[in-house]
Amino acid sequence: MSGHNKWSTIKQKKGKNDAARAKVFTKIGRELIVAIKEGGSADPSVNSKLKDCIAKAKAANVPNDNIERIIKKASSDADATNYEAVTYEGYGPNGVAVIVEALTDNRNRTAGEVRHYFDKFGGNMGTQGCVSFMFSKKGVLVIEREDLEKDEDTVMSDALECGASDFEADDDVFTIYTETDDFGAVRDELEKLGYTFVSAEIEMVPSTYTKLEDEETATKMQKMLDMFEDNDDIQNVWHNWEMD
Structure with missing residues (x-):
């Protein structure tokens, strides 16, 4: 998403209640478990x-104690659940392109739920590849401008010198893009320079955006995204809605 869209999403997530934050912690915990099992360490x-x-x-403010507990649990094989990565593609209201990434222990259950969410709000689930060609996989690092003592030129220079491929400045944030293979190295180098991130992950970034002109359609789109977010199996939802 563009810097503006990305920041809108981050602000929404940061402002959610404790129950919603607990869901975020659960989803990231599942990613940690899979990373350990797949990486073997x-x-x-x-x-x-x-x-x-x-x-x-x-970046999502998961407490260190939680992270350490999940890693310890996963490495001791106390969690025997095997999660499978599955990606779904489709269209939201007015043809907004949507990619849904899930980690599930039951493909049939998750596919049925994802299809239901699309249908419920005027969208439809499509076939593999129907919208992913409109997105590029990139590393995305978001730095909040508030309280940052460095100016835009300095941040851009630091980012490019650390290996970033692109840079965007917004009123509220700086967004740094990297190639996927360079993501970890760029993040580590920027951390050494004292930067902290409000978001740091590999994302599907759209090449074009779709505006929703009327409030009813925008409301349907937001409700659909909320349904996806509330599902524990769904890790990420990428879309090309040009949010206001």
Whole structure:
């Protein structure tokens, strides 16, 4: 998403109540478990996927105690659940492109729920590849401007020198883009320079955006996104809605 859209989403998530934040912690916990199982190690220095997940968790304000407890539990095989990564694609109201990424222990259940959410709010689930061609996978690091002592030129220069591929400045945030293979290295170098992030993850970034002109359609789109967010199986929802 563009910097503006991205910041709108972050502000929504930051402002959610305790129950909603607990869901975020649950989803990230599931990602940590999968990262350990797939990477074969609970040591982030040798498991880059785990290291990326820990950075995402910290950006989402997951307490360190929670992160350590999940890692310990996963590495001891106390959690025997096997999660499978599944991606769904489709269209929201007025043709907004939507990609849904899930980690599930029951593909049939999750597919049925995702299809229901699309249908309920005037969208439809499509076939694999129907909208993903409109997105590019990139590393995205978001830095809040408030209380940041460095100016825009300095931040941009630092980001590019650390290996970033692109940079956007917004009224509220700086958004730094990287190639996926460079994401971890760029994030680590910027952290060494004292930067902290309100979001740090690999994202599906749209090449074009769709505006929803009337309030009723926008409301349907937001309700659909809320349904996705409330589902524990669904990890990420990417879309090309140009939010106001």
